Amino acid sequence: RRPGEPPLDLGSIPWLGYALEFGKDAASFLTRMKEKHGDIFTVLVGGRYVTVLLDPHSYDSVVWESRTKLDFHAYAVFLMERIFDVQLPHYNPSDEKAKMKPTLLHRDLQALTDAMYTNLRTVLLGDATEAGSGWQEMGLLDLSYSFLLRAGYLTLYGVEALPRTQQSQAQDRAHSADVFHTFRQLDLLLPKLARGSLSVGDKDHVCKVKGRLWKLLSPARLATRAQRSTWLESYLLHLQEMGVSEEMQARALVLQLWATQGNMGPAAFWLLLFLLKNPEALAAVREELEHVLSRAEQPVSQMTTLPQKVLDNMPVLESVLSETLRLTAAPFITREVVADTAIPMADGREFSLRRGDRLLLFPFLSPQKDPEIYTDPEVFKYNRFLNADGSEKKDFYKDGKRLKNYNMPWGAGYNQCLGRGYAISSMKQFVFLVLAHFDLELVNPNEEIPEFDLSRYGFGLMQPEHDVPIRYRIRP
Numbered sequence: 001r002r003p004g005e006p007p008l009d010l011g012s013i014p015w016l017g018y019a020l021e022f023g024k025d026a027a028s029f030l031t032r033m034k035e036k037h038g039d040i041f042t043v044l045v046g047g048r049y050v051t052v053l054l055d056p057h058s059y060d061s062v063v064w065e066s067r068t069k070l071d072f073h074a075y076a077v078f079l080m081e082r083i084f085d086v087q088l089p090h091y092n093p094s095d096e097k098a099k100m101k102p103t104l105l106h107r108d109l110q111a112l113t114d115a116m117y118t119n120l121r122t123v124l125l126g127d128a129t130e131a132g133s134g135w136q137e138m139g140l141l142d143l144s145y146s147f148l149l150r151a152g153y154l155t156l157y158g159v160e161a162l163p164r165t166q167q168s169q170a171q172d173r174a175h176s177a178d179v180f181h182t183f184r185q186l187d188l189l190l191p192k193l194a195r196g197s198l199s200v201g202d203k204d205h206v207c208k209v210k211g212r213l214w215k216l217l218s219p220a221r222l223a224t225r226a227q228r229s230t231w232l233e234s235y236l237l238h239l240q241e242m243g244v245s246e247e248m249q250a251r252a253l254v255l256q257l258w259a260t261q262g263n264m265g266p267a268a269f270w271l272l273l274f275l276l277k278n279p280e281a282l283a284a285v286r287e288e289l290e291h292v293l294s295r296a297e298q299p300v301s302q303m304t305t306l307p308q309k310v311l312d313n314m315p316v317l318e319s320v321l322s323e324t325l326r327l328t329a330a331p332f333i334t335r336e337v338v339a340d341t342a343i344p345m346a347d348g349r350e351f352s353l354r355r356g357d358r359l360l361l362f363p364f365l366s367p368q369k370d371p372e373i374y375t376d377p378e379v380f381k382y383n384r385f386l387n388a389d390g391s392e393k394k395d396f397y398k399d400g401k402r403l404k405n406y407n408m409p410w411g412a413g414y415n416q417c418l419g420r421g422y423a424i425s426s427m428k429q430f431v432f433l434v435l436a437h438f439d440l441e442l443v444n445p446n447e448e449i450p451e452f453d454l455s456r457y458g459f460g461l462m463q464p465e466h467d468v469p470i471r472y473r474i475r476p
């Protein structure tokens with residue numbers, strides 16, 4: 001809808017929630033709308049007006065707008081209730097954020113990063129050693145998602161016992177594998193669950209899987225775990241202070257497992273796949289890694305941490321990660337309009353938003369896939385975010401003007417991802433360990449990069465339509 005025009009009525013599509021407003025293939029629907037109507041338009045979906053803004057020069061006026069006008073939390077509440085069956089009495093998102101934010105930053109971030117390195121080694125090297133010295137075949141998504149989620153779970157939710165023994169580590173591997181496989185069954189059904197389109201059989205299955213996850217993550221079970229993160233301790237205390245029952249706490253912990261672990265594994269999958277399909281990129285990352293190893297005090301087999309200073313100084317890997325996320329991170333950035341307001345566009349126009357309507361940014365279309373900003377936007381170029389002198393490239397332009405928000409996998413503004421420091425370190429550590437310890441190759445070197453599972457637009461990282469078989473073996 002342009003100002004003065006009648007609204008577009010998309011018919012009787014039922015209201016299904018933020019992530020799902022635009023049917024199965026949201027990206028192509030929004031692309032068509034952008035071609036017809038430009039960078040801002042409003043659609044009527046199931047009786048609600050949703051204003052879609054696709055001009056990255058104007059995103060800042062939304063993401064830095066006060067909470068009293070544009071509210072972020074309605075989406076979180078939707079996810080909580082509709083997908084994860086969580087209802088929290090006296091839920092105050094700002095209070096929760098104030099309590100949780102410090103647990104993901106500074107000293108606590110360092111503790112998380114160190115624990116993640118240890119846990120990644122436990123699951124990656126332990127599983128590979130157990131399997132023996134030959135080649136193992138598995139799907140690359142399965143490998144990336146399972147190792148990252150298992151290590152992430154052990155890092156946030158705690159390990160079996162201290163001091164770590166071979167036996168306790170074997171238990172950590174078995175238990176975290178159980179958590180991953182159970183979680184993954186729910187994750188696979190998530191788009192359908194959120195859309196309310198589960199078959200009767202699926203519904204039964206989801207019920208059983210959720211029940212099992214609630215048991216695995218029950219506060220009573222977690223009470224026995226060692227080295228729990230400050231993040232978990234603070235979250236549990238916060239739930240207890242709100243008077244949340246143990247049963248509801250377990251549900252909230254399953255929601256948090258998804259919120260904290262649902263994106264890193266798929267991101268690492270795409271990253272490794274792009275490297276395997278681009279030998280020049282893989283060689284550049286390997287060269288950087290060799291450099292890190294040549295300056296380390298110990299051989300990689302004895303390294304118990306990867307210092308933050310080293311992690312922060314891997315520009316090639318950083319560029320590869322940014323390029324991967326540019327191509328595969330497709331969250332909807334949604335805000336509920338809670339008071340009549342006007343958004344100023346960068347070109348001087350101003351659009352009125354009515355209380356009760358919704359606002360949606362989709363940075364995946366622009367800036368991330370915008371041909372004006374990125375030449376050949378569909379193509380993976382490992383050095384796209386590198387300057388000739390090896391420093392990070394930060395200057396990208398649209399309409400002749402330099403862009404502030406040129407890649408937005410983490411969102412931006414007040415609600416930018418709080419876990420990004422931890423997520424970036426974790427993914428770098430994972431790639432580092434895989435490349436340092438494993439030989440890894442595609443089973444079929446001519447394997448094409450799979451299409452996206454289109455039903456996942458809006459949820460965060462895209463997942464492939466099917467997995468890609470790889471083989472790996474531990475280096476002697």
Ligand code: HEM
Nearest residue numbers: 260263264267331333409410411412414415417418419423
């Ligand atoms: C590749 C991994 C990840 C990606 C791509 C990602 C992306 C995002 C995005 C797009 C948002 C919403 C921004 C908005 O709507 O404005 C967000 C919010 C958030 N993320 Fe992440 N995230 C990742 C990993 C994590 C991890 C590992 C944690 C915690 C351990 C985390 C914690 C959070 C929190 C707490 C928020 C809400 C911030 C708020 O309330 O203002 N994320 N993330």
